[in-house]
Amino acid sequence: MLTRVRNNDWIQDKFFEKPYRLHIVLFLLMIAQGFIFDTPRNILHGLWAIFTSTAILITDYIAVGGVGAAFVNVALCGLLAIAAMRFAKHEPSGLAIATLGIVVAMAFFGKTPANMLPIIVGGWAYSKFTGTPHRGCVLPSILATCLAPIVTRFAFVDGIPLVVGIIMGVLLGIFVGFVMTPFAAAIRRAHEGYLLYNVGFAGGILAVGFFAIFRTLGINQYIIDNWSSGNNFALATFATVMSVFYVICGIFSRAKMLPFKELIRIDAEDYDYYKKYSGITYLSMGILGLICVAFMFAVRGEYNGVVLGALISTVGFGAFGKPIISSVVLIAGAMIAAGASTLLTDRLFNDRGFLVAALFATCLAPIATRFGWKWGLVAGFTHLSLSIHVAIFHGGMNLYNNGFAGGVAAMILVPVIKFFAEEQQKKKSRTM
Numbered sequence: 402m403l404t405r406v407r408n409n410d411w412i413q414d415k416f417f418e419k420p421y422r423l424h425i426v427l428f429l430l431m432i433a434q435g436f437i438f439d440t441p442r443n444i445l446h447g448l449w450a451i452f453t454s455t456a457i458l459i460t461d462y463i464a465v466g467g468v469g470a471a472f473v474n475v476a477l478c479g480l481l482a483i484a485a486m487r488f489a490k491h492e493p494s495g496l497a498i499a500t501l502g503i504v505v506a507m508a509f510f511g512k513t514p515a516n517m518l519p520i521i522v523g524g525w526a527y528s529k530f531t532g533t534p535h536r537g538c539v540l541p542s543i544l545a546t547c548l549a550p551i552v553t554r555f556a557f558v559d560g561i562p563l564v565v566g567i568i569m570g571v572l573l574g575i576f577v578g579f580v581m582t583p584f585a586a587a588i589r590r591a592h593e594g595y596l597l598y599n600v601g602f603a604g605g606i607l608a609v610g611f612f613a614i615f616r617t618l619g620i621n622q623y624i625i626d627n628w629s630s631g632n633n634f635a636l637a638t639f640a641t642v643m644s645v646f647y648v649i650c651g652i653f654s655r656a657k658m659l660p661f662k663e664l665i666r667i668d669a670e671d672y673d674y675y676k677k678y679s680g681i682t683y684l685s686m687g688i689l690g691l692i693c694v695a696f697m698f699a700v701r702g703e704y705n706g707v708v709l710g711a712l713i714s715t716v717g718f719g720a721f722g723k724p725i726i727s728s729v730v731l732i733a734g735a736m737i738a739a740g741a742s743t744l745l746t747d748r749l750f751n752d753r754g755f756l757v758a759a760l761f762a763t764c765l766a767p768i769a770t771r772f773g774w775k776w777g778l779v780a781g782f783t784h785l786s787l788s789i790h791v792a793i794f795h796g797g798m799n800l801y802n803n804g805f806a807g808g809v810a811a812m813i814l815v816p817v818i819k820f821f822a823e824e825q826q827k828k829k830s831r832t833m
Contacts, residue, residue: 435471510706
């Protein structure tokens with residue numbers, strides 16, 4: 402049994418039991434860290450470069466604006482997401498924590514406050530138009546910022562004046578935020594809830610449509626391949642410190658400690674671990690983060706903005722649907738696919754694309770949790786295979802490319818898994 406450390410009641414009530422406040426502190430620390438990495442002048446120049454980039458995958462903001470500017474941008478995006486949740490009066494939940502995690506993750510490569518805001522406004526407009534409480538629409542609209550590159554892409558279309566392009570991008574962003582809530586709800590039926598990145602799948606389908614329309618109108622774009630390098634120590638240190646931060650928050654929370662066996666196999670019917678376990682969820686998130694750091698060390702992977710984003714997303718969804726054991730199984734399955742590719746091609750086992758796909762493969766954790774580790778390995782293998790090839794269908798406009806790939810994987814695997822499960826059940830019933 403883990404032993405709960407007693408702490409000052411005031412600190413618990415004002416910090417450890419308030420997820421939004423806790424993450425505000427984390428984001429402010431990230432801003433401070435950004436200024437440790439670089440000078441204010443370089444950070445301002447870097448932020449301008451980040452804000453004016455097209456944000457199409459892969460646009461690693463560390464490569465575009467430097468480590469310091471990238472961290473400041475990430476923190477600003479996180480603070481904007483919290484402001485939107487507080488404005489909508491959304492109560493803290495596992496999905497809210499996961500949403501903050503994926504916003505921060507993608508802010509390393511594609512999201513800025515500027516291209517997020519129109520989409521969030523679109524979600525608010527939907528709530529007003531339909532009479533739906535804003536708190537029920539705010540998370541889908543924040544998650545819909547996976548299509549943020551659509552907003553900035555128009556500002557750089559050849560032949561269109563900058564002001565006109567910005568206006569068109571803003572209007573398109575509002576449209577995305579407006580339609581995402583009902584669209585994502587409808588799309589969820591396709592994978593039966595076995596994909597955690599549902600909005601990423603919905604966003605991928607929308608992006609395929611936008612990409613086709615853009616090409617028809619002569620607006621051509623291509624996948625970008627701009628990755629950073631040479632920042633292993635700084636980024637690995639941040640990932641480790643962030644994970645330890647969550648571990649400490651979990652230990653010092655008021656939540657009742659769990660047996661370690663239950664902690665690593667957390668399960669909840671609706672995936673909302675924070676709802677069921679409260680602050681102890683942070684401990685699971687932190688352990689999951691440390692496992693991801695250990696994984697990167699074991700495979701001698703190189704950190705960059707995209708890999709770090711994948712790691713942070715995994716940690717964030719540790720509060721919503723990603724138990725430790727299932728996540729490890731999915732990563733293992735993905736790396737089996739990477740190993741097979743290495744044997745049959747000249748691609749390295751620890752290729753950056755493989756590492757990103759392996760970490761994001763945890764979006765299919767419900768499959769491993771529900772159907773067992775064998776199917777988890779198959780899901781991880783399938784996810785990586787799809788992830789490294791599907792971006793061409795949406796032209797890099799969907800930042801949740803792995804959510805799109807995960808949705809396709811779930812649509813393929815879940816019916817097959819259920820078929821074999823039913824047949825096995827029939828055989829058992831016959832022998833009884």
